[in-house]
Amino acid sequence: MWNASIDRSPALIACCTGVGDVVAAVRFARRTGLVAAVRGGGHSFPGQSVCDGGIVIDLRAMAEVDVDPEARVARVGAGALLGELDRATQAHGLATPAGIVTHTGVAGLTLGGGIGWLMRKHGLTIDQLLSVELVTAGGEVVRASASENADLFWGVRGGGGNFGIVTRFEFRLHELGPVLAGPIFWRIDESPRVLRFYRDWIADAPDELMTLVIHRKAPPLPYVPAELHGELVVGVVCCWSGALDAGERAIAPLRAFGSPVLDLCEPKPYLEHQAMLDPSFPHGRWYYMRACDVDELTDEVIDITVEHSLRIRSPLTTFPIWQLGGAVARVGDDETAFAGRGAGHTFNITAMTEGPDGFDAEREWARGFWSALEPHHRGVYVNFLMDEGEERIRAAYGPAKWDRLKALKRRYDPDNLFRLNQNIPPG
Ligand code: FAD
Numbered sequence: 001m002w003n004a005s006i007d008r009s010p011a012l013i014a015c016c017t018g019v020g021d022v023v024a025a026v027r028f029a030r031r032t033g034l035v036a037a038v039r040g041g042g043h044s045f046p047g048q049s050v051c052d053g054g055i056v057i058d059l060r061a062m063a064e065v066d067v068d069p070e071a072r073v074a075r076v077g078a079g080a081l082l083g084e085l086d087r088a089t090q091a092h093g094l095a096t097p098a099g100i101v102t103h104t105g106v107a108g109l110t111l112g113g114g115i116g117w118l119m120r121k122h123g124l125t126i127d128q129l130l131s132v133e134l135v136t137a138g139g140e141v142v143r144a145s146a147s148e149n150a151d152l153f154w155g156v157r158g159g160g161g162n163f164g165i166v167t168r169f170e171f172r173l174h175e176l177g178p179v180l181a182g183p184i185f186w187r188i189d190e191s192p193r194v195l196r197f198y199r200d201w202i203a204d205a206p207d208e209l210m211t212l213v214i215h216r217k218a219p220p221l222p223y224v225p226a227e228l229h230g231e232l233v234v235g236v237v238c239c240w241s242g243a244l245d246a247g248e249r250a251i252a253p254l255r256a257f258g259s260p261v262l263d264l265c266e267p268k269p270y271l272e273h274q275a276m277l278d279p280s281f282p283h284g285r286w287y288y289m290r291a292c293d294v295d296e297l298t299d300e301v302i303d304i305t306v307e308h309s310l311r312i313r314s315p316l317t318t319f320p321i322w323q324l325g326g327a328v329a330r331v332g333d334d335e336t337a338f339a340g341r342g343a344g345h346t347f348n349i350t351a352m353t354e355g356p357d358g359f360d361a362e363r364e365w366a367r368g369f370w371s372a373l374e375p376h377h378r379g380v381y382v383n384f385l386m387d388e389g390e391e392r393i394r395a396a397y398g399p400a401k402w403d404r405l406k407a408l409k410r411r412y413d414p415d416n417l418f419r420l421n422q423n424i425p426p427g
Contacts, residue, residue, distance in 0.1 A: 002103070005286040005359065006047030010037065010056045017061050019133065019141055019167045025057045026165065027139045030417060037420045038165050041081050041105015045289050046387040048420045049108070057165060059107065067092055072173040073130065078107040078166050083275065085171075090271055094173040096128045097121075100212070100320075102275050103283070110169060111160045112383030112422075113338040115346065117181075117239040117273070120326025121207045122174050126157035126336055127327070133168040137413040141167075155408040158338030160382060161421045162405070163412040180240040180247035181273040182264040183214070188232035190258045191215065191306045197257050198236055199297040207326040208242030209250055215309035216318040218262075219280075228261060230315060237320075238265050239273060280318050281352075288351045288363040290370035291384030292377040293324075293343035301376050308369035314353050314362045322346040337405060339397050340379045347373065348384055382422045393422045 001008075011034065014025040029036040035054030042049055042060075050056055062077035065088035074089055074096060083102030089095050097118035099109050114125020122128065131145035134156065142164075144153035155163050186194050195213065202211060214235045218228040236254060240247030244267050255263060281287075294301055305321070322345060329341050340346075349369050351362035380396045394402045402424070409416070410426040419425075 001047050001050055002041075002043045002283045003045060003047055003287045004284045004355070005288065006050065008047065008050045008052045010051050011053050013056045013058050015058050015061055019135065022057060022059070022135045022165050022167055023139050023141065025055065026135055026137065026417070029055050029057070030137070030139070035420070036417060038161055038418065040078055040107030041103065041109070043104045044108060045287060045384070048387075048422075051420055059165070059167070062167065065089075067094065067173070069094065074171045074173055076106055076169045076171060078168065080106045082106060082109070083271075086271055086274055089173055090176070090269070092173075093175060093177065095176040095270060096125065096171040096173050097123065098125050100274070101277050101281050103278060106169065107166060108161070109383065111156060111158075111166065113158050113336075113381060115322060115324070115328075115381065117179075117210050118174070118176070118241055119328050120205075120210045120323070121241050123327040123331055124338060125171075126338060127331055128172045129157060130170040130172055132156055132166045132170070134164040134166045136164040137415065137417040151408060152412065154335075155337050155405060155412075157336035158382070159405050159408070159424065161418055162409055162424045164418065176241060176270055178244065178267050179270050179273050180244050180251065180265065180267050181238055182266055182268070182276065183235040183237040183262070184255060184260050184265050185218070185228075185233045185235040185262040186258055186260055188215070188234055188309065191234040191309060192302060194234050194236070194258060195297060195302040195305065196299070198254070199302070201253055201257075202323055205323075206242070206250065208240055208247065210239045210241070210326075211323045212237045213321040214318055215305070215312065217312065217315045219315070223264070224262060232309065232312060233261065234309070237276075241270075280316075285316065286353045286355055286359045288359070288366055289384060289386060290349045290366045291347060291380050292370060292373055293340050293346050293379045293381065294373065294376045295344045295378055297321075297345060298376070301373065304369075304372045304376075308365070308372060311365055311368075313365065314351065314358055316352040316354065317350065317362060317365075318352065319350050320348045322348065337397070337401055339401055340381060343378055346381055346384065385422055390423070390425065393424065396422070
């Protein structure tokens, strides 16, 4: 597992190489009554793709990516990682919006929604989805798209792995050249001013601009000035996906604000930018995360953020605040199971340590920060939930979507075979 704080021992791992293997594994799990976990990229924060004593249906070998540059479509196996998808599409100057760390699985990310650098321009990852091939709990292979099993297609776009095992995704692609991207950092004592400036600066930002705010201790990397190593800093990471000269103009006010201590925002290939955060979230560390959406970075939200950033202890903890909006918010809320299109920002309060030492304290920091923000919560992205129980999952979807998802679950998985996920029980 990517998150080393999760340690479980399955009885059996079914390493599937194609849809036939997945059907066999599902039928085997049903026949034996073994609890079944489904593994795509293995990046579930709470470790829901591994189980104790059951069967892990591992899709990692099904990682093929076929790009049709004429039709601008990619057909992607369920074991592919984001980096594999991006490499194949960028070879043709194309891309589909996905996440910000290349070793995340396409499957789990897509089924929950998929937020990332290109979403404000083109929408969520699910908004690019043309169809899926899926193995149901009964072991049937079905296709879902806008015209085939449309109710199921609605459900897999945000409803997670509740309705079956997706074996193949078909995505729409967009043209994408180099991006103007990278972080600009300030010392932590500038954070209250930087966040207030940032809030006003992004208020009418074009869709080409997507940003993340991060707070962390500066790592001892060669391009980080030595006097900053280990010091808390605030950064705004930009990704401009339009014409580069327009991007320079749009980002200029941010560069000019206050006294940045490090400016790494420059034109670069998209693949390079996509891999930038990989070293900050490697496999094998201990991770814990609490997440919430907020409408706006009000003065109060900013004050809470600054106060809790000052309490980060671990040199590894890095927590992003995502800027939503743009094309994400222009898709109708009813069109997909994903909830939260109207949110302004997503807080991703990630505690991180090298191992068990210091982990409990950092986890308490994440919990305390999240609780302090509670008056401002407006929902949560299901892919950023830990094992938080049914109430939280129901709240994430809201009552109308929850009822519709439960009805779908009764139809496609009435015995809840697929329950190691952000589970929607059939009732
Ligand atoms: P897995 O652990 O393999 O699976 C996660 C869940 O999905 C499990 O419940 C599993 O059973 C189910 N599942 C997996 N594959 C299938 C399938 N083929 N059919 C049915 N169910 C399946 N999210 C974003 O939106 N944007 C980001 O930029 C982003 N960055 C991240 C970076 C890191 C380092 C991490 C750890 C997570 C990130 N996430 C991001 C959250 C991510 O979307 C979820 O953790 C997602 O579940 C990971 O998918 P996976 O396939 O790697 O995980």
